[in-house]
Amino acid sequence: MQCDVPAVAGPPVGTYPVNEIFESLQGEASFTGTPSVFVRLQGCPVGCPWCDTKHTWQVIPEREISVGAMGEKTEQPCDSYAWCDVPTLANIVRAADAEHVVITGGEPCMYDLRPLIAKLEAWHHRVQVETSGTYVPLVTPSTFVTVSPKYAMSGGRPVLDEALARANEIKHPVGKQREINIVLEKLDPIHQARGTPIWLQPLSLSSRATGICIQAAHRYGWRVSLQTHKFINIR
Structure with a gap:
Protein backbone atom coordinates (compact mmCIF):
# COMPACT_ATOMS: atom_id res chain seq x y z
CA MET A 1 0.00 0.00 0.00
CA ASN A 168 2.37 2.87 36.17
CA GLU A 169 5.88 3.54 34.90
CA ILE A 170 7.84 6.60 33.77
CA LYS A 171 10.15 6.39 30.78
CA HIS A 172 12.48 9.29 30.01
CA PRO A 173 14.74 9.73 26.97
CA VAL A 174 18.34 10.58 27.78
CA GLY A 175 20.95 12.08 25.49
CA LYS A 176 23.03 14.11 27.94
CA GLN A 177 23.49 14.65 31.65
CA ARG A 178 20.93 17.45 31.63
CA GLU A 179 18.16 14.87 31.13
CA ILE A 180 19.33 13.08 34.28
CA ASN A 181 19.04 16.40 36.10
CA ILE A 182 15.44 16.76 34.87
CA VAL A 183 14.60 13.26 36.09
CA LEU A 184 16.13 14.02 39.49
CA GLU A 185 14.23 17.27 39.85
CA LYS A 186 10.83 16.43 38.41
CA LEU A 187 10.39 12.66 38.42
CA ASP A 188 12.47 11.05 41.16
CA PRO A 189 10.20 12.53 43.88
CA ILE A 190 7.35 10.50 42.34
CA HIS A 191 9.55 7.40 42.32
CA GLN A 192 10.46 7.97 45.96
CA ALA A 193 6.90 8.71 47.11
CA ARG A 194 4.97 6.09 45.12
CA GLY A 195 7.52 3.56 43.95
CA THR A 196 6.73 4.30 40.31
CA PRO A 197 9.52 2.71 38.23
CA ILE A 198 11.68 5.13 36.26
CA TRP A 199 13.21 3.88 33.02
CA LEU A 200 16.01 5.77 31.29
CA GLN A 201 16.06 5.34 27.52
CA PRO A 202 19.28 6.28 25.66
CA LEU A 203 18.62 8.43 22.60
CA SER A 204 19.61 7.00 19.21
CA LEU A 205 21.22 3.96 20.88
CA SER A 206 24.24 6.18 21.56
CA SER A 207 26.99 4.49 23.58
CA ARG A 208 27.63 7.75 25.42
CA ALA A 209 23.96 8.16 26.34
CA THR A 210 23.78 4.50 27.33
CA GLY A 211 26.72 4.97 29.67
CA ILE A 212 25.05 7.97 31.29
CA CYS A 213 21.88 5.92 31.80
CA ILE A 214 23.70 2.96 33.31
CA GLN A 215 25.62 5.16 35.74
CA ALA A 216 22.46 6.99 36.84
CA ALA A 217 20.50 3.73 37.21
CA HIS A 218 23.15 2.37 39.57
CA ARG A 219 23.30 5.60 41.55
CA TYR A 220 19.60 6.34 41.94
CA GLY A 221 17.86 2.97 41.74
CA TRP A 222 16.31 3.56 38.31
CA ARG A 223 16.24 1.20 35.32
CA VAL A 224 17.51 1.25 31.72
CA SER A 225 15.35 0.60 28.65
CA LEU A 226 17.38 -0.21 25.53
CA GLN A 227 14.69 -0.32 22.78
CA THR A 228 15.27 -4.02 22.19
CA HIS A 229 13.22 -4.05 18.97
CA LYS A 230 15.87 -1.90 17.27
CA PHE A 231 18.65 -4.32 18.19
CA ILE A 232 16.82 -7.28 16.67
CA ASN A 233 15.56 -5.29 13.67
CA ILE A 234 11.82 -5.51 14.21
CA ARG A 235 9.21 -2.76 14.43
Missing part, protein backbone atom coordinates in the same frame (compact mmCIF):
# COMPACT_ATOMS: atom_id res chain seq x y z
CA GLN A 2 1.57 3.28 -1.09
CA CYS A 3 1.23 6.62 0.68
CA ASP A 4 -0.36 8.41 -2.28
CA VAL A 5 -3.87 7.28 -1.34
CA PRO A 6 -7.24 8.81 -2.20
CA ALA A 7 -9.16 10.65 0.51
CA VAL A 8 -12.54 9.37 1.69
CA ALA A 9 -15.37 10.87 3.75
CA GLY A 10 -14.73 12.66 7.08
CA PRO A 11 -14.74 11.22 10.62
CA PRO A 12 -17.87 9.61 12.05
CA VAL A 13 -18.72 10.24 15.70
CA GLY A 14 -17.09 7.87 18.20
CA THR A 15 -14.09 6.95 16.09
CA TYR A 16 -10.31 7.12 16.38
CA PRO A 17 -7.81 8.12 13.67
CA VAL A 18 -5.64 5.02 13.23
CA ASN A 19 -2.32 5.24 11.40
CA GLU A 20 -1.53 1.53 11.60
CA ILE A 21 -2.10 -1.71 13.51
CA PHE A 22 0.64 -4.30 13.63
CA GLU A 23 2.02 -7.16 15.72
CA SER A 24 5.51 -7.14 17.19
CA LEU A 25 7.33 -7.43 20.51
CA GLN A 26 7.18 -4.58 22.98
CA GLY A 27 10.79 -3.44 23.01
CA GLU A 28 10.76 -0.98 25.89
CA ALA A 29 10.52 -0.82 29.68
CA SER A 30 8.39 -3.17 31.82
CA PHE A 31 6.90 -5.28 29.03
CA THR A 32 10.11 -5.75 27.03
CA GLY A 33 9.88 -8.95 25.00
CA THR A 34 6.09 -9.24 25.30
CA PRO A 35 4.21 -10.17 22.10
CA SER A 36 1.93 -7.21 21.44
CA VAL A 37 -0.57 -5.69 19.08
CA PHE A 38 0.31 -2.04 18.47
CA VAL A 39 -2.48 0.42 17.66
CA ARG A 40 -0.89 3.65 16.47
CA LEU A 41 -3.20 6.65 16.54
CA GLN A 42 -2.73 9.74 14.40
CA GLY A 43 -2.26 13.21 15.87
CA CYS A 44 0.27 14.77 18.25
CA PRO A 45 0.85 18.47 19.08
CA VAL A 46 3.87 17.95 21.36
CA GLY A 47 6.65 18.56 18.83
CA CYS A 48 9.40 16.34 20.23
CA PRO A 49 12.55 16.95 18.10
CA TRP A 50 13.83 13.36 18.33
CA CYS A 51 10.45 11.76 17.59
CA ASP A 52 10.77 8.77 15.25
CA THR A 53 7.09 8.89 14.23
CA LYS A 54 6.73 12.48 13.00
CA HIS A 55 4.46 11.18 10.24
CA THR A 56 1.77 10.78 12.93
CA TRP A 57 1.72 14.41 14.05
CA GLN A 58 -0.91 15.87 11.73
CA VAL A 59 -4.46 14.68 11.10
CA ILE A 60 -4.81 15.98 7.55
CA PRO A 61 -8.26 15.44 5.99
CA GLU A 62 -6.75 14.80 2.56
CA ARG A 63 -4.70 11.92 3.98
CA GLU A 64 -7.71 9.96 5.24
CA ILE A 65 -8.10 6.47 3.81
CA SER A 66 -10.49 3.57 4.26
CA VAL A 67 -10.10 1.00 7.04
CA GLY A 68 -9.29 -1.63 4.44
CA ALA A 69 -6.56 0.50 2.90
CA MET A 70 -5.11 1.21 6.34
CA GLY A 71 -4.84 -2.54 6.92
CA GLU A 72 -2.81 -2.91 3.72
CA LYS A 73 -0.19 -0.28 4.56
CA THR A 74 3.45 -1.34 4.41
CA GLU A 75 6.06 -0.67 7.10
CA GLN A 76 7.11 2.52 5.31
CA PRO A 77 6.18 5.52 7.54
CA CYS A 78 3.14 7.20 6.09
CA ASP A 79 0.85 9.99 7.31
CA SER A 80 -2.35 8.40 6.00
CA TYR A 81 -4.90 7.17 8.53
CA ALA A 82 -8.39 5.70 8.81
CA TRP A 83 -11.19 6.60 11.20
CA CYS A 84 -12.11 3.39 13.04
CA ASP A 85 -15.04 2.90 15.40
CA VAL A 86 -14.67 0.81 18.55
CA PRO A 87 -16.23 -2.45 17.23
CA THR A 88 -14.16 -2.37 14.04
CA LEU A 89 -10.93 -1.56 15.84
CA ALA A 90 -11.52 -4.13 18.57
CA ASN A 91 -12.26 -6.83 16.00
CA ILE A 92 -9.01 -6.10 14.15
CA VAL A 93 -7.08 -6.39 17.40
CA ARG A 94 -8.95 -9.55 18.39
CA ALA A 95 -7.92 -11.24 15.16
CA ALA A 96 -4.26 -10.96 16.16
CA ASP A 97 -2.47 -13.53 18.29
CA ALA A 98 -1.19 -11.30 21.09
CA GLU A 99 -3.06 -10.67 24.33
CA HIS A 100 -1.11 -7.49 25.13
CA VAL A 101 -2.29 -4.34 23.32
CA VAL A 102 -0.21 -1.16 23.14
CA ILE A 103 -2.06 2.03 22.20
CA THR A 104 0.55 4.49 21.02
CA GLY A 105 0.94 7.38 18.64
CA GLY A 106 1.14 10.11 18.00
CA GLU A 107 -0.34 11.12 21.30
CA PRO A 108 -3.18 8.69 22.07
CA CYS A 109 -4.35 10.58 25.15
CA MET A 110 -5.64 13.35 22.91
CA TYR A 111 -8.66 11.03 22.71
CA ASP A 112 -11.01 9.45 25.23
CA LEU A 113 -9.73 5.88 25.16
CA ARG A 114 -12.17 4.44 27.68
CA PRO A 115 -14.72 3.00 25.21
CA LEU A 116 -12.01 1.23 23.22
CA ILE A 117 -10.10 -0.07 26.24
CA ALA A 118 -13.26 -1.28 27.96
CA LYS A 119 -14.14 -3.31 24.87
CA LEU A 120 -10.65 -4.80 24.65
CA GLU A 121 -10.58 -5.64 28.34
CA ALA A 122 -13.97 -7.32 28.06
CA TRP A 123 -12.28 -9.62 25.54
CA HIS A 124 -9.47 -10.30 28.05
CA HIS A 125 -6.80 -8.13 26.50
CA ARG A 126 -4.31 -6.31 28.71
CA VAL A 127 -3.96 -2.72 27.51
CA GLN A 128 -0.95 -0.44 27.78
CA VAL A 129 -1.09 3.22 26.76
CA GLU A 130 2.05 5.20 25.87
CA THR A 131 1.72 8.95 26.42
CA SER A 132 3.78 12.12 26.70
CA GLY A 133 1.99 13.18 29.87
CA THR A 134 0.64 16.35 28.27
CA TYR A 135 -2.97 15.16 28.45
CA VAL A 136 -4.93 13.57 31.29
CA PRO A 137 -5.19 9.88 30.38
CA LEU A 138 -8.85 8.98 29.89
CA VAL A 139 -8.43 5.25 30.46
CA THR A 140 -9.90 2.45 32.58
CA PRO A 141 -8.63 1.76 36.12
CA SER A 142 -6.73 -1.36 35.00
CA THR A 143 -5.00 0.26 32.02
CA PHE A 144 -1.20 0.20 32.30
CA VAL A 145 -0.06 3.77 31.60
CA THR A 146 3.49 4.49 30.44
CA VAL A 147 4.29 8.19 30.71
CA SER A 148 7.30 9.44 28.77
CA PRO A 149 7.18 13.09 29.87
CA LYS A 150 8.14 15.66 27.27
CA TYR A 151 9.28 18.90 28.91
CA ALA A 152 9.76 22.21 27.08
CA MET A 153 8.87 20.90 23.63
CA SER A 154 8.07 23.14 20.67
CA GLY A 155 4.35 22.41 20.96
CA GLY A 156 4.29 24.31 24.26
CA ARG A 157 2.19 21.80 26.18
CA PRO A 158 3.11 21.27 29.86
CA VAL A 159 3.53 17.86 31.45
CA LEU A 160 0.53 17.42 33.75
CA ASP A 161 0.69 16.31 37.37
CA GLU A 162 -2.50 14.30 36.78
CA ALA A 163 -0.77 12.30 34.05
CA LEU A 164 2.29 11.60 36.20
CA ALA A 165 0.05 10.57 39.10
CA ARG A 166 -1.64 8.00 36.85
CA ALA A 167 1.63 6.54 35.55
Whole structure:
Protein backbone atom coordinates (compact mmCIF):
# COMPACT_ATOMS: atom_id res chain seq x y z
CA MET A 1 0.00 0.00 0.00
CA GLN A 2 1.57 3.28 -1.09
CA CYS A 3 1.23 6.62 0.68
CA ASP A 4 -0.36 8.41 -2.28
CA VAL A 5 -3.87 7.28 -1.34
CA PRO A 6 -7.24 8.81 -2.20
CA ALA A 7 -9.16 10.65 0.51
CA VAL A 8 -12.54 9.37 1.69
CA ALA A 9 -15.37 10.87 3.75
CA GLY A 10 -14.73 12.66 7.08
CA PRO A 11 -14.74 11.22 10.62
CA PRO A 12 -17.87 9.61 12.05
CA VAL A 13 -18.72 10.24 15.70
CA GLY A 14 -17.09 7.87 18.20
CA THR A 15 -14.09 6.95 16.09
CA TYR A 16 -10.31 7.12 16.38
CA PRO A 17 -7.81 8.12 13.67
CA VAL A 18 -5.64 5.02 13.23
CA ASN A 19 -2.32 5.24 11.40
CA GLU A 20 -1.53 1.53 11.60
CA ILE A 21 -2.10 -1.71 13.51
CA PHE A 22 0.64 -4.30 13.63
CA GLU A 23 2.02 -7.16 15.72
CA SER A 24 5.51 -7.14 17.19
CA LEU A 25 7.33 -7.43 20.51
CA GLN A 26 7.18 -4.58 22.98
CA GLY A 27 10.79 -3.44 23.01
CA GLU A 28 10.76 -0.98 25.89
CA ALA A 29 10.52 -0.82 29.68
CA SER A 30 8.39 -3.17 31.82
CA PHE A 31 6.90 -5.28 29.03
CA THR A 32 10.11 -5.75 27.03
CA GLY A 33 9.88 -8.95 25.00
CA THR A 34 6.09 -9.24 25.30
CA PRO A 35 4.21 -10.17 22.10
CA SER A 36 1.93 -7.21 21.44
CA VAL A 37 -0.57 -5.69 19.08
CA PHE A 38 0.31 -2.04 18.47
CA VAL A 39 -2.48 0.42 17.66
CA ARG A 40 -0.89 3.65 16.47
CA LEU A 41 -3.20 6.65 16.54
CA GLN A 42 -2.73 9.74 14.40
CA GLY A 43 -2.26 13.21 15.87
CA CYS A 44 0.27 14.77 18.25
CA PRO A 45 0.85 18.47 19.08
CA VAL A 46 3.87 17.95 21.36
CA GLY A 47 6.65 18.56 18.83
CA CYS A 48 9.40 16.34 20.23
CA PRO A 49 12.55 16.95 18.10
CA TRP A 50 13.83 13.36 18.33
CA CYS A 51 10.45 11.76 17.59
CA ASP A 52 10.77 8.77 15.25
CA THR A 53 7.09 8.89 14.23
CA LYS A 54 6.73 12.48 13.00
CA HIS A 55 4.46 11.18 10.24
CA THR A 56 1.77 10.78 12.93
CA TRP A 57 1.72 14.41 14.05
CA GLN A 58 -0.91 15.87 11.73
CA VAL A 59 -4.46 14.68 11.10
CA ILE A 60 -4.81 15.98 7.55
CA PRO A 61 -8.26 15.44 5.99
CA GLU A 62 -6.75 14.80 2.56
CA ARG A 63 -4.70 11.92 3.98
CA GLU A 64 -7.71 9.96 5.24
CA ILE A 65 -8.10 6.47 3.81
CA SER A 66 -10.49 3.57 4.26
CA VAL A 67 -10.10 1.00 7.04
CA GLY A 68 -9.29 -1.63 4.44
CA ALA A 69 -6.56 0.50 2.90
CA MET A 70 -5.11 1.21 6.34
CA GLY A 71 -4.84 -2.54 6.92
CA GLU A 72 -2.81 -2.91 3.72
CA LYS A 73 -0.19 -0.28 4.56
CA THR A 74 3.45 -1.34 4.41
CA GLU A 75 6.06 -0.67 7.10
CA GLN A 76 7.11 2.52 5.31
CA PRO A 77 6.18 5.52 7.54
CA CYS A 78 3.14 7.20 6.09
CA ASP A 79 0.85 9.99 7.31
CA SER A 80 -2.35 8.40 6.00
CA TYR A 81 -4.90 7.17 8.53
CA ALA A 82 -8.39 5.70 8.81
CA TRP A 83 -11.19 6.60 11.20
CA CYS A 84 -12.11 3.39 13.04
CA ASP A 85 -15.04 2.90 15.40
CA VAL A 86 -14.67 0.81 18.55
CA PRO A 87 -16.23 -2.45 17.23
CA THR A 88 -14.16 -2.37 14.04
CA LEU A 89 -10.93 -1.56 15.84
CA ALA A 90 -11.52 -4.13 18.57
CA ASN A 91 -12.26 -6.83 16.00
CA ILE A 92 -9.01 -6.10 14.15
CA VAL A 93 -7.08 -6.39 17.40
CA ARG A 94 -8.95 -9.55 18.39
CA ALA A 95 -7.92 -11.24 15.16
CA ALA A 96 -4.26 -10.96 16.16
CA ASP A 97 -2.47 -13.53 18.29
CA ALA A 98 -1.19 -11.30 21.09
CA GLU A 99 -3.06 -10.67 24.33
CA HIS A 100 -1.11 -7.49 25.13
CA VAL A 101 -2.29 -4.34 23.32
CA VAL A 102 -0.21 -1.16 23.14
CA ILE A 103 -2.06 2.03 22.20
CA THR A 104 0.55 4.49 21.02
CA GLY A 105 0.94 7.38 18.64
CA GLY A 106 1.14 10.11 18.00
CA GLU A 107 -0.34 11.12 21.30
CA PRO A 108 -3.18 8.69 22.07
CA CYS A 109 -4.35 10.58 25.15
CA MET A 110 -5.64 13.35 22.91
CA TYR A 111 -8.66 11.03 22.71
CA ASP A 112 -11.01 9.45 25.23
CA LEU A 113 -9.73 5.88 25.16
CA ARG A 114 -12.17 4.44 27.68
CA PRO A 115 -14.72 3.00 25.21
CA LEU A 116 -12.01 1.23 23.22
CA ILE A 117 -10.10 -0.07 26.24
CA ALA A 118 -13.26 -1.28 27.96
CA LYS A 119 -14.14 -3.31 24.87
CA LEU A 120 -10.65 -4.80 24.65
CA GLU A 121 -10.58 -5.64 28.34
CA ALA A 122 -13.97 -7.32 28.06
CA TRP A 123 -12.28 -9.62 25.54
CA HIS A 124 -9.47 -10.30 28.05
CA HIS A 125 -6.80 -8.13 26.50
CA ARG A 126 -4.31 -6.31 28.71
CA VAL A 127 -3.96 -2.72 27.51
CA GLN A 128 -0.95 -0.44 27.78
CA VAL A 129 -1.09 3.22 26.76
CA GLU A 130 2.05 5.20 25.87
CA THR A 131 1.72 8.95 26.42
CA SER A 132 3.78 12.12 26.70
CA GLY A 133 1.99 13.18 29.87
CA THR A 134 0.64 16.35 28.27
CA TYR A 135 -2.97 15.16 28.45
CA VAL A 136 -4.93 13.57 31.29
CA PRO A 137 -5.19 9.88 30.38
CA LEU A 138 -8.85 8.98 29.89
CA VAL A 139 -8.43 5.25 30.46
CA THR A 140 -9.90 2.45 32.58
CA PRO A 141 -8.63 1.76 36.12
CA SER A 142 -6.73 -1.36 35.00
CA THR A 143 -5.00 0.26 32.02
CA PHE A 144 -1.20 0.20 32.30
CA VAL A 145 -0.06 3.77 31.60
CA THR A 146 3.49 4.49 30.44
CA VAL A 147 4.29 8.19 30.71
CA SER A 148 7.30 9.44 28.77
CA PRO A 149 7.18 13.09 29.87
CA LYS A 150 8.14 15.66 27.27
CA TYR A 151 9.28 18.90 28.91
CA ALA A 152 9.76 22.21 27.08
CA MET A 153 8.87 20.90 23.63
CA SER A 154 8.07 23.14 20.67
CA GLY A 155 4.35 22.41 20.96
CA GLY A 156 4.29 24.31 24.26
CA ARG A 157 2.19 21.80 26.18
CA PRO A 158 3.11 21.27 29.86
CA VAL A 159 3.53 17.86 31.45
CA LEU A 160 0.53 17.42 33.75
CA ASP A 161 0.69 16.31 37.37
CA GLU A 162 -2.50 14.30 36.78
CA ALA A 163 -0.77 12.30 34.05
CA LEU A 164 2.29 11.60 36.20
CA ALA A 165 0.05 10.57 39.10
CA ARG A 166 -1.64 8.00 36.85
CA ALA A 167 1.63 6.54 35.55
CA ASN A 168 2.37 2.87 36.17
CA GLU A 169 5.88 3.54 34.90
CA ILE A 170 7.84 6.60 33.77
CA LYS A 171 10.15 6.39 30.78
CA HIS A 172 12.48 9.29 30.01
CA PRO A 173 14.74 9.73 26.97
CA VAL A 174 18.34 10.58 27.78
CA GLY A 175 20.95 12.08 25.49
CA LYS A 176 23.03 14.11 27.94
CA GLN A 177 23.49 14.65 31.65
CA ARG A 178 20.93 17.45 31.63
CA GLU A 179 18.16 14.87 31.13
CA ILE A 180 19.33 13.08 34.28
CA ASN A 181 19.04 16.40 36.10
CA ILE A 182 15.44 16.76 34.87
CA VAL A 183 14.60 13.26 36.09
CA LEU A 184 16.13 14.02 39.49
CA GLU A 185 14.23 17.27 39.85
CA LYS A 186 10.83 16.43 38.41
CA LEU A 187 10.39 12.66 38.42
CA ASP A 188 12.47 11.05 41.16
CA PRO A 189 10.20 12.53 43.88
CA ILE A 190 7.35 10.50 42.34
CA HIS A 191 9.55 7.40 42.32
CA GLN A 192 10.46 7.97 45.96
CA ALA A 193 6.90 8.71 47.11
CA ARG A 194 4.97 6.09 45.12
CA GLY A 195 7.52 3.56 43.95
CA THR A 196 6.73 4.30 40.31
CA PRO A 197 9.52 2.71 38.23
CA ILE A 198 11.68 5.13 36.26
CA TRP A 199 13.21 3.88 33.02
CA LEU A 200 16.01 5.77 31.29
CA GLN A 201 16.06 5.34 27.52
CA PRO A 202 19.28 6.28 25.66
CA LEU A 203 18.62 8.43 22.60
CA SER A 204 19.61 7.00 19.21
CA LEU A 205 21.22 3.96 20.88
CA SER A 206 24.24 6.18 21.56
CA SER A 207 26.99 4.49 23.58
CA ARG A 208 27.63 7.75 25.42
CA ALA A 209 23.96 8.16 26.34
CA THR A 210 23.78 4.50 27.33
CA GLY A 211 26.72 4.97 29.67
CA ILE A 212 25.05 7.97 31.29
CA CYS A 213 21.88 5.92 31.80
CA ILE A 214 23.70 2.96 33.31
CA GLN A 215 25.62 5.16 35.74
CA ALA A 216 22.46 6.99 36.84
CA ALA A 217 20.50 3.73 37.21
CA HIS A 218 23.15 2.37 39.57
CA ARG A 219 23.30 5.60 41.55
CA TYR A 220 19.60 6.34 41.94
CA GLY A 221 17.86 2.97 41.74
CA TRP A 222 16.31 3.56 38.31
CA ARG A 223 16.24 1.20 35.32
CA VAL A 224 17.51 1.25 31.72
CA SER A 225 15.35 0.60 28.65
CA LEU A 226 17.38 -0.21 25.53
CA GLN A 227 14.69 -0.32 22.78
CA THR A 228 15.27 -4.02 22.19
CA HIS A 229 13.22 -4.05 18.97
CA LYS A 230 15.87 -1.90 17.27
CA PHE A 231 18.65 -4.32 18.19
CA ILE A 232 16.82 -7.28 16.67
CA ASN A 233 15.56 -5.29 13.67
CA ILE A 234 11.82 -5.51 14.21
CA ARG A 235 9.21 -2.76 14.43
